[in-house]
Amino acid sequence: MITRRDLMIASAACGAISASCRVSRALAKPLSKTVHILTGFTPGFQDALARLVAGQMSSYAETIVVESRPGAGGRIAVEAAKSADADGSAMLFAPLGFMMFFPHVYKTLRYQPRDFTPVSTVASTPTLLTVGPMVPAEIKTLADFVAWCRANPKLATFGTPGAGTTLHFLGTMLGRGAGFDFLHVPYQGGGAIQDLAKGVIAAAVMPIGSSLGLVQSGDLRALATTGPRRCPFVPAVPTVREAGYPSLEDLTWFAFFVPARTPTQIVEKLNAAIQAALRTDEVRAGMAKLAVEPDVIAMEDFARLIASESDRWKTIVQATGFVPTD
Incomplete structure (x- = not known):
């Protein structure tokens, strides 16, 4: 089973390489339509982190708007992103817990991790x-x-x-x-x-x-x-x-997701833009002020990490006797 510790060692070495390889395959022209990044909480830390990265993603889209959709512990934003057009114009920015933890603490979710394509982690704390x-x-x-x-x-x-x-x-x-x-x-x-x-x-x-x-x-x-x-x-x-x-031992990771039907070429373009943003001095300095560190998991390992962490948290939740809520 892949573990967080394995990925933290491996992704440091391969993240920059895999990102640079994808740049040449991705669409070169920025999207002309407005792109919306949805977050699940009121403006604050997570909103600031999303804006920090989005501000350096001009290679992906000409206009990027970060929208807070608070409510239901962040699930309203997830549901909105799930039903958005799968054309790269809408994405979710959220902690990994939305995918690997929520399924074990809520009786009913109107989404499943398979409804999304994981694009890139950006930071951890x-x-x-x-x-x-x-x-x-x-x-x-x-x-x-x-x-x-x-x-x-x-x-x-x-x-x-x-x-x-x-x-x-x-x-x-x-x-x-x-x-x-x-x-x-x-x-x-x-x-x-x-x-x-x-x-x-x-x-x-x-x-x-x-x-x-x-x-x-x-x-x-x-x-x-x-x-x-x-x-x-x-x-x-x-x-x-x-x-x-x-x-x-645990980290909170923040990441971008798009609807599962989003074309691979668009996912790769978005991933490349995020990696480029994370290499800028502006983003690194801004993250330091937010007390988070840039932390990128190679795209091909991202889904495996979610599955592994989901299994881990399922065991923990069951061991504590916690009763899932609505």
Whole structure:
């Protein structure tokens, strides 16, 4: 089975080569019609990332518009992209979880991963486990925090952007693996970080960008990141593997998808334009400000990654006893 770790090593070597080979085969003239990139959340981090990449994709289309279609946990945008014309004029920009995770946490989806052609990943970010003022200052490592949670079971709480998210399950897996009851407190958006800083909850499991500023200022303490290597934005923070919990290793990837009926020539043209955008100084600098790293998986491996990760998360969801929602 192909794994995320395998792909991170292999794609670094082959991504640029495969992209340059496709340029010569793709259509040379930019699309004259307006292209719409759909995102599933209100304007914010994901919207900013989509706009950053789209701003450097003039080789693909003369006019590119990023549209936020929030609602239903992002599923409204996915459904709209599914039913769009398969001519390259509409695409979805979303976390991979929409394809490899949602099928296991919702009873009914109006789409399936096979309804889309994966075009390219663009960036990834690890999750950060942080603690706030509720947790004593002498707690500085994940091992310390686990011991504190065992000794203070009524205070062992963690916040995330919502129930049924990968972040929810990462926190649950930590509690199960370490042998304590880690109570999940779901929030909307970045509310978990606000309550963490106020001392309302003990910890938060969130994308690194949502808490990086407060970690750098010393208002929050970062105990571990979930990436396969240390994150350059918080290099002193150990990984979950280093902390003794390798099963929590995880990245959030962001990627482009088009309707499954989109012609191969258009998919290749779009892929080439995305790769070119990711090599620009503007995109790399912008990603650094958003606390994400450029991360490209070779197009031929992308679908295999989704299938592999889907199997992984299906096992995790079933093991926790989570009941899928509507």
